[in-house]
Amino acid sequence: QVQLVESGGGLVQAGGSLRLSCAASGRTFSRITLSWFRQAPGKEREFVAGVSWNGGATGYADSVRGRFTVSRDYAKNTVYLQMNGLTPRDTTVHYCTAKSGEKVSGDKNNYTYWGQGTKITVSS
Numbered sequence: 001q002v003q004l005v006e007s008g009g010g011l012v013q014a015g016g017s018l019r020l021s022c023a024a025s026g027r028t029f030s031r032i033t034l035s036w037f038r039q040a041p042g043k044e045r046e047f048v049a050g051v052s053w054n055g056g057a058t059g060y061a062d063s064v065r066g067r068f069t070v071s072r073d074y075a076k077n078t079v080y081l082q083m084n085g086l087t088p089r090d091t092t093v094h095y096c097t098a099k100s101g102e103k104v105s106g107d108k109n110n111y112t113y114w115g116q117g118t119k120i121t122v123s124s
Contacts, residue, residue: 002026002113004034004096009118012086020081020118022096033099034079035059036070037108038092038120047106048094049081059104086122093117 008020022034035050049060049070058070069082079096097111105111 002032002098004098004113004115006094006096006115006118009094009120011121011123014087014122014124016086016122017082017084018086018120019083020094020096020120022079022081022115024077024079024096024098031100031102033102033104034072035097035099035104035111036079036081036094037097037111038090038094039117040092045095045108047108050104050106051079052102052104055102057102057104059106061106083120086120088122088124090120091122093119 003025005023012018032053033050036048037045038048039045047061048064049068051058051070051072067085072079095117096115098113099111
């Protein structure tokens with residue numbers, strides 16, 4: 001079992017930045033991938049970014065590449081999502097998720113563990 005707890009969401013003006021955190025606990029993380037997905041009201045949950053815990057390989061959705069950065073901190077068992085240049089279209093609930101294996105996947109069905117989500121609201 002892996003427990004995931006997100007934090008860092010909130011209200012920000014367009015053009016601003018936020019950093020989300022996902023604290024992970026439970027099983028060992030040597031061969032695991034942690035990713036972020038997001039979901040707007042009435043829409044499908046979509047991939048944002050992910051990182052393999054051991055190798056550090058990353059992947060990004062085209063819509064956020066160049067604006068968002070995913071990273072991990074071994075000492076804190078935490079994954080971060082730094083979000084810059086936010087726009088109202090980024091207003092969503094962001095979820096941290098984990099899967100076995102070290103390949104970042106954009107398919108939500110490949111992920112086993114999910115956090116409760118943290119809401120991002122970007123005002124224009």
